[in-house]
Amino acid sequence: MRIGLIGTGRIGTFHARTLTAAPEVSELLVTDVDAARATAVATDLGATLVPSPGELLSRELDAVVIASATSSHADLIQAAASRGVPVFCEKPIALDLPGTAAALRTVDEAGILLQIGFMRRFDAGYAAARAAVQSGSLGRLHTVRAATSDPAPPPAAYIPLSGGLYRDCLVHDFDALRWVTGREVVSVYAAGSDAGPGMFREHGDVDTAAVLLTLDDGVLCTATATRVNGAGYDVRMEVAGEKDQIAVGLDARTPITSVEPTAGASQGTPWPGFLERFAPAYESELAAFVRAVRGEAPNPCDGYEALAALRIAEACEVSRREGRPVAVAELA
Numbered sequence: 400m401r402i403g404l405i406g407t408g409r410i411g412t413f414h415a416r417t418l419t420a421a422p423e424v425s426e427l428l429v430t431d432v433d434a435a436r437a438t439a440v441a442t443d444l445g446a447t448l449v450p451s452p453g454e455l456l457s458r459e460l461d462a463v464v465i466a467s468a469t470s471s472h473a474d475l476i477q478a479a480a481s482r483g484v485p486v487f488c489e490k491p492i493a494l495d496l497p498g499t500a501a502a503l504r505t506v507d508e509a510g511i512l513l514q515i516g517f518m519r520r521f522d523a524g525y526a527a528a529r530a531a532v533q534s535g536s537l538g539r540l541h542t543v544r545a546a547t548s549d550p551a552p553p554p555a556a557y558i559p560l561s562g563g564l565y566r567d568c569l570v571h572d573f574d575a576l577r578w579v580t581g582r583e584v585v586s587v588y589a590a591g592s593d594a595g596p597g598m599f600r601e602h603g604d605v606d607t608a609a610v611l612l613t614l615d616d617g618v619l620c621t622a623t624a625t626r627v628n629g630a631g632y633d634v635r636m637e638v639a640g641e642k643d644q645i646a647v648g649l650d651a652r653t654p655i656t657s658v659e660p661t662a663g664a665s666q667g668t669p670w671p672g673f674l675e676r677f678a679p680a681y682e683s684e685l686a687a688f689v690r691a692v693r694g695e696a697p698n699p700c701d702g703y704e705a706l707a708a709l710r711i712a713e714a715c716e717v718s719r720r721e722g723r724p725v726a727v728a729e730l731a
Contacts, residue, residue: 400424400689403455403484405475406467407431407440409674410489410681414464417685419444423693430455431467453478460484462692464685469494469560473502480509487688489516490570492705494562496730499709503702512698514688515705517574519634521683524647528638529579537640543580543620544637545572548628550654550672552606555598563604564591564624565712565719572622573612574708575636582614583707588724589715595627610715630654631669632676 400423404415407429418424427446431437434450441448449455452471456463456478465475465488473493479486486506492499492515506513519525531537547568553561561567577583591605599606607625614620631654636647651667670676690696710730718725 400461400692401426401428401459403428403430403449403458403460403463404446405430405452405455405463405465405471406489407433407437408466411464411466412440413674413678413681414466414685415440415444415446417682418464419446421686421689423689428455428458428460456482456484462487462688464688465489469562473498476502476513477505480505480511480513483509483511485512485692487514487516487685490574490705491562491566491709492702494566496706496709496713499702499706503706506702512691513702514684514691514698515700515702516684517571517578517700517704517708518677518680518684519571519575520578520700521680521687522647522677523679525575525579525636528636528645528647529581531645532580532638536643537638537645538642540580540616540618540638540640542637542639543576543618544635544639545576545620545622546633546635547572547622547624548630548633548654549624549626550628550631550669552596552598552626558598558604559602561604562712563716564606564608564626565589565610565715566709568626569608569610569622569624569715570708570712572624572636573711574704576612576614576620576622577704577707579636579638580614580618580620582616582618584612584620584711584727585615586613586724586726587611587711587714587718589718591719599626605719608715608719610718612711628654630656632672633669634673634676 429446430449462485589610591608593600593605595606610622612620654669687699691698714725714727
């Protein structure tokens with residue numbers, strides 16, 4: 400297989416290493432608006448350097464992986480679709496619903512495969528939680544609690560480009576809630592705080608958020624996120640039912656200390672960030688993409704999953720702004 404990679408930042412470079420190690424991939428072509436960065440990756444991995452995304456997509460490719468800046472995703476998806484090239488794209492497709500829908504129409508019309516990078520679907524813990532729910536071993540679910548905490552804020556220049564905490568960060572929790580429970584979110588009530596670093600206030604964003612979500616079967620979920628968790632990177636989900644409850648992301652590396660006198664001391668070093676925590680999941684999702692392109696397995700996460708998660712995030716933005724519960728159905 401000849402696969403193109405657009406974007407050689409942190410995630411793009413990780414994907415490049417994964418693809419060059421894949422036995423199915425005979426050639427990897429890479430490009431980036433930062434030519435020096437792309438050159439370094441190509442040289443290090445023995446990949447083919449291509450000067451621009453347009454030039455890359457003009458080559459004969461079996462598939463393309465998009466890990467470039469968020470603002471470029473929709474245009475690149477549509478360009479690949481017009482050439483009949485299967486696409487793996489990091490979330491989001493676009494930062495708004497109309498842009499996402501337009502890209503999906505192009506994908507549907509072209510009949511290409513589009514897989515979205517919601518890597519938590521490929522994490523062993525989240526997969527085990529989904530299996531437990533499907534097996535019925537937890538009994539009727541009553542509560543799900545999700546949390547994502549970054550150890551330090553992103554660079555200030557990233558904030559106005561990110562889409563905000565709900566679209567950029569909590570969207571992973573929204574997708575995970577849908578995937579693990581197998582249910583849809585029908586309403587949200589969101590709040591956010593910008594009491595932290597001033598750069599969030601400057602761009603109308605928040606550094607900490609909390610959401611109450613109601614699923615279509617009445618299960619209540621909470622999702623929280625913060626950019627300023629000094630204890631370390633922390634991603635967890637607790638799924639509670641009438642028979643049992645389980646936790647994802649609770650182990651020796653979870654950056655939380657119990658103050659109970661009978662609790663033992665924390666033994667692990669916290670994960671430094673998302674790439675380290677979810678490295679096996681990132682590898683697994685690309686392996687699944689390769690299998691899907693080869694016709695050996697179905698698409699595990701198509702573009703409509705991204706649309707569903709973004710609708711929830713958009714509903715949260717409306718809820719935070721207007722201070723009221725918002726039905727997801729309000730967003731066309």
